[in-house]
Amino acid sequence: MPKFLDPVAGFGVTFRTMFRKVVTEEYPEHKKPTAPRFHGRHQLNRHPDGLEKCVGCELCAWACPADAIYVEGAPNTEQERYSPGERYGRVYQINYLRCILCGLCIEACPTRALTMTNEYELADDNRSDLIYEKQDLLAPLLAGMEEPPHPMRLGDQGDYYRGAGIGSGLDQPAERAGSTSIDTLDEGSTR
Numbered sequence: 343m344p345k346f347l348d349p350v351a352g353f354g355v356t357f358r359t360m361f362r363k364v365v366t367e368e369y370p371e372h373k374k375p376t377a378p379r380f381h382g383r384h385q386l387n388r389h390p391d392g393l394e395k396c397v398g399c400e401l402c403a404w405a406c407p408a409d410a411i412y413v414e415g416a417p418n419t420e421q422e423r424y425s426p427g428e429r430y431g432r433v434y435q436i437n438y439l440r441c442i443l444c445g446l447c448i449e450a451c452p453t454r455a456l457t458m459t460n461e462y463e464l465a466d467d468n469r470s471d472l473i474y475e476k477q478d479l480l481a482p483l484l485a486g487m488e489e490p491p492h493p494m495r496l497g498d499q500g501d502y503y504r505g506a507g508i509g510s511g512l513d514q515p516a517e518r519a520g521s522t523s524i525d526t527l528d529e530g531s532t533r
């Protein structure tokens with residue numbers, strides 16, 4: 343091929359590529375959905391009346407291989423009740439600088455208070471914002487839920503742990519697809 347045609351040949355490659363299907367993922371403009379059981383940001387779930395499922399037992403913190411969870415429990419009183427248990431999680435922190443998203447903490451949780459969502463955008467430009475506090479992790483209040491503290495509205499403690507209110511229209515669906523909350527687990531998913 344004559345040398346003066348070299349630039350034309352080079353542009354030929356460019357033009358051919360322009361009309362090919364793009365294979366790169368155009369993140370963040372187009373976000374690909376994760377697998378349904380992808381382990382993303384944690385969520386602290388609520389009972390159907392808004393009380394917190396976390397009873398401040400610290401089992402999640404003990405199970406964590408990365409020492410990423412810090413919990414301080416405190417007793418509930420009849421005047422100030424946050425969960426149906428004897429205690430609630432007064433302080434709850436997850437350090438996403440340490441967390442490896444392994445899911446051992448949600449396995450350890452006896453009340454299924456702690457589950458994981460599909461949210462994976464956990465980057466930030468400073469270290470302190472990656473230590474999530476309880477208010478960052480609590481599930482949002484849905485219709486029919488009331489911000490604690492308040493009395494148990496669904497019966498006694500046993501009623502809560504047997505799933506009182508579920509199916510009554512007050513139950514809390516998973517915030518995002520793939521969140522392994524008690525409700526989705528009861529529908530047949532496994533941990």
Ligand code: SF4
Pocket residue numbers: 405406407408409410411436440441442443444445446447448
């Ligand atoms: S997902 Fe794993 S590393 Fe992260 S807080 Fe839970 S147990 Fe710790």
Ligand code: SF4
Pocket residue numbers: 395396397398399400401402403413431450451452453454455456
């Ligand atoms: S999230 Fe579960 S395991 Fe962790 S302190 Fe609360 S109830 Fe206990």
